[in-house]
Amino acid sequence: MAAADLEVAFLCDAPGFVRRTLARRPDGAWLDMVERTTLDEDLAAADAILIETSAATFMRAIDPASIKMNHWNIERKTN
Numbered sequence: 001m002a003a004a005d006l007e008v009a010f011l012c013d014a015p016g017f018v019r020r021t022l023a024r025r026p027d028g029a030w031l032d033m034v035e036r037t038t039l040d041e042d043l044a045a046a047d048a049i050l051i052e053t054s055a056a057t058f059m060r061a062i063d064p065a066s067i068k069m070n071h072w073n074i075e076r077k078t079n
Contacts, residue, residue, distance in 0.1 A: 002058040009054035016041030
């Protein structure tokens with residue numbers, strides 16, 4: 001699976017990685033949420049993934065028009 005390969009090749013090693021949650025709605029839409037320790041690390045990783053050769057298979061599997069990238073500050077966590 002390209003999503004799992006991406007974790008090993010890029011996501012987990014990029015600075016500030018905390019966790020990734022990959023979810024799918026019944027209609028087939030995906031949510032790929034990656035948590036990093038700082039917004040700066042998140043923004044840098046978002047830029048890097050677009051040119052990262054190890055992410056190419058994953059990125060080719062996604063319709064670019066369907067991507068809506070957002071960056072959020074975590075206000076509260078409950079475990």
